[in-house]
Amino acid sequence: MNYTNTLKEAHNGWKVQIFIPAFVPVEVGDFDKYDTSVDDARYTMLETQSAERVFPGATIEVVPNMNHFFIEYEVNNANYDRVLSAGNVMWKFFTSNAPVIEGEKPIAELQEF
Numbered sequence: 001m002n003y004t005n006t007l008k009e010a011h012n013g014w015k016v017q018i019f020i021p022a023f024v025p026v027e028v029g030d031f032d033k034y035d036t037s038v039d040d041a042r043y044t045m046l047e048t049q050s051a052e053r054v055f056p057g058a059t060i061e062v063v064p065n066m067n068h069f070f071i072e073y074e075v076n077n078a079n080y081d082r083v084l085s086a087g088n089v090m091w092k093f094f095t096s097n098a099p100v101i102e103g104e105k106p107i108a109e110l111q112e113f
Contacts, residue, residue, distance in 0.1 A: 003093060003101075004059040011095035015049035016062050019090040023079050024107065038090070054095070062093070075107070083107050 005011055020026050022035065022042035031046040054060055075083050087107035092100055 001062040002059055003054070003062050005054045005056055005095075005098075007098055008056055009097055010056060011054040011097060013049065013051045013096055014054060014060075014062070015047065015094040017092045017094075018046040019043040020046070021082070021087050021089075021107075023082050024075070024087060025079075043090075 001016075003014070018031075019036070019038060020043060022044055024044075026033070026044050026046070028046055031048050034045045034047065036043050036045045048062075052060065079087075088104045089107055089110060090102070090104040092102050094100055
């Protein structure tokens with residue numbers, strides 16, 4: 001996961017949040033992990049941040065080392081139908097001086113069955 005600063009000013013740090021439906025078991029490394037709700041739905045929120053300065057035109061790796069930063073989730077018989085119908089992964093990326101970057105994608109599109 002990469003990010004490029006397209007502004008004319010440097011960012012003084014950044015933070016990323018990833019929201020995975022709570023019915024999907026998740027194991028992570030070097031992410032903070034929280035239970036939360038979004039629009040009355042339960043999610044596991046994964047978060048990491050850095051005070052690293054990001055200069056104009058610079059590209060950073062938001063998840064730089066897969067040995068420490070990893071996300072493993074489980075699609076199994078118990079959650080398969082819910083993953084196909086209601087399993088959206090959402091994300092937010094924050095910097096010190098730019099609008100929040102948000103998005104979402106169904107797990108069914110991320111997962112190869």
